[in-house]
Amino acid sequence: MINIYTVDEVKGDVTFLKNKKKELYQRIGDNSKPFKVKDGVIENVLINAKSGYDLKYNLNGRHGFSVWKMNKCIVNNIWEQKNAEENRESILKCL
Secondary structure: OOOOOEEEEEEOOEEEEEOOOOOEEEEEOOOOOOEEOOOOOOOEEEEEEEOOEEEEEEOOOOOEEEEEEOOEEEEEEEOOHHHHHHHHHHHHHOO
16 A cells, blocks of 8 residues: 655645644655654654764654763754754864
8 A cells, every 4th residue: 555645734845744644744844755754752863973963853843853961962943954953063173
């Protein structure tokens, strides 16, 4: 069965989609496969790591990208991956 999605909302690099059952999905950028929004659940996926600072994306669809140092979130609510990477670079320059 092929899922047909319609665009519900776009926040920066993240496109929120709905299927025929009105279930909410999200896609980062243009090329990623849509994955289900885990509403009410905080679950971060690692996008990339650099010099001990991780760039993550929260699957709940509410916090976007974030920069982490180990288990501590330094900054979040960033909706463009480039901006999140720039935030991380700014932090690294201060070290």
